[in-house]
Amino acid sequence: MAPYESDESTTVRRRKAGRYVVPVAVVGVAAGTIGLVPALADSGSPDLPKITAQQLIQKIAESDVERLSGTVKITTDLGLPDLGGLEGALGGAAATAPGGDGDGSAADPSAKLTELVTGTHTLRVAADGPDRQKLSVLENAAEYSLIHNGKDVWGYDSASNEVFHGTADEAGERAGEPPATPKDFAEQALKAVDDTTSVTVDGTAQVAGRDAYKLVIEPKQSGSTVGAITIAVDAKTWMPLKFTLTPASGGAAVVDAGFTQLSYARPAASTFDFTPPKGAKVTEESEEGEAGRQPIAPTDEADLAKGLEKGFGEAFGQDSEGMKVIGEGWNSVAVFDTGGPGVPSGDEVGGDLGGFLDSLGDQVKGDFGSGTVFKTRLINALITDDGKIYAGAVTQEALVKAADAGQ
Structure with missing residues (x-):
């Protein structure tokens, strides 16, 4: 990445370019709100003991699941128009914005994971304590993986054969270290709960073969685009299993994310091992710079x-x-x-x-x-x-x- 240019003409040029990339920023904000999401559960209504919303929230807070592996399906429908042939135009505009000079790594998680903002994606996730997590985005003929193992954070894009490497302190803070489990999403959503919010338990369901309670979060105020947020919570481990955000305007969920397969067994240690493939281009965190990342x-x-x-x-x-x-x-x-x-x-x-x-x-x-x-x-x-x-x-x-x- 080229050094930051601070002369007046460069500042003016970048600000002008920024005018044309505003819609991209809006999309980025919408993508970020996936962190607010929770959801509807699968099928079935198991017979479970009664529980209050406050008790269920407390159970979620006390859940101590640290080891798991499974498959998560995420569908996002923000109602954006089809970009069609605009990919190049938008990409060009973004490349001229600060921190977007076109020299960044295709494996950088801060850019790669924004692809989850539209469509349906299948993710493989694994976790073994706070120091080992892995998230892989499965594509048609390629795979993107983000691995946190101790101090190292690796991003690998098989399509381009590019690798991004940073440390947990640097890359984890910079890229936000995408949640390793749905519990992370639920904790974020529950931060929005206050006096302007209605929280109830609305029956039970099954998710990935697990019995679950459904916790429903709804704004009391009018004027919000959020209709309801539902979190399916494992009735034994109290870990959130699935998330759905339904818009106030009705129709399909804006975001529906949940496990389709899940195991609480400890993943093999090799799951979190990573060595850059032969011939791969490796970009270090320090080479990327901080602007716009x-x-x-x-x-x-x-x-x-x-x-x-x-x-x-x-x-x-x-x-x-x-x-x-x-x-x-x-x-x-x-x-x-x-x-x-x-x-x-x-x-x-x-x-x-x-x-x-x-x-x-x-x-x-x-x-x-x-x-x-x-x-x-x-x-x-x-x-x-x-x-x-x-x-x-x-x-x-x-x-x-x-x-x-x-x-």
């Missing part, structure tokens, strides 16, 4: 604000100071002032990328002025013409209201 992975309202701040700040090539949050609970909206112009229209950009911008954005007006709302089925973002950003898991109307209140 960290993904957005918000876990609750406060972390959502931090994630939005970092993601949009980097997209615009600016320091992200002056961040604030409007509202509370599930209606929290992160506000960030880029200090620059808003998003160009599709006509200004032209070509396929311009059409993509128009397909994502709706022009809106209010007391705040005018701007563009970029929407997914979960995260919406209003970018005003004077460069302010209002974003959160709220409706378009709620964003406009927040922008009007922010004046």
Whole structure:
């Protein structure tokens, strides 16, 4: 990766490029909200003893499962338009943004794992205590693996035969070390539980052959895009087994992630061994640099604000100071002032990328002025013409209201 260029012309160029990659940042925020997800269970309704929501939450907190292996299926439907032939256009824009010079490793987890933002993916996971985890994303004719073994963190992309290597302190903090078990996802989701939230136990189910309780989390407030979150919890180990987030707008789940196979037996030690294949290109963490490398992975309202701040700040090539949050609970909206112009229209950009911008954005007006709302089925973002950003898991109307209140 080339050294960071600090001259004024480079800063202007990067900020201009950032204007065109805003939709990519929105997608990144939506991807990060997978950390908020939980879910519906499989099939069957086993007869289990009654338990209260508070008791079940306590059981989840006390669960001490550290060893497991299994297969997880994740389906994500954010309602994004088909990118079609835009991959090159968006990739080019991202490559010109800070930290996106095109020289990064194809095995870097902070970039590779964002592919989980759309479609259906099959993952193999394994864990043996806090120092050994492995996650593999299975593709048609290739596989991507992220291995944490002691101090080492390895990422390997078989399609490109590239390897990323860092330490647990560096790469783990930088890449967020994707959760090794569904328990991690559930803990993140439960951080959003407060007085604005309804939490209940809604029957039982079976997941990957395990009896489970269903814990349902729902916003009490109107205006949130989140309809319900359901966590299927193992009735013996109290480990979350499956997660589903249903949008307030109805229809298919935004995210459905859960085990299809599961074993609590200790994985073989060799599971976490990794040696770069012969001829593989190996990129060290220190060679990648820090600018623009960290993904957005918000876990609750406060972390959502931090994630939005970092993601949009980097997209615009600016320091992200002056961040604030409007509202509370599930209606929290992160506000960030880029200090620059808003998003160009599709006509200004032209070509396929311009059409993509128009397909994502709706022009809106209010007391705040005018701007563009970029929407997914979960995260919406209003970018005003004077460069302010209002974003959160709220409706378009709620964003406009927040922008009007922010004046």
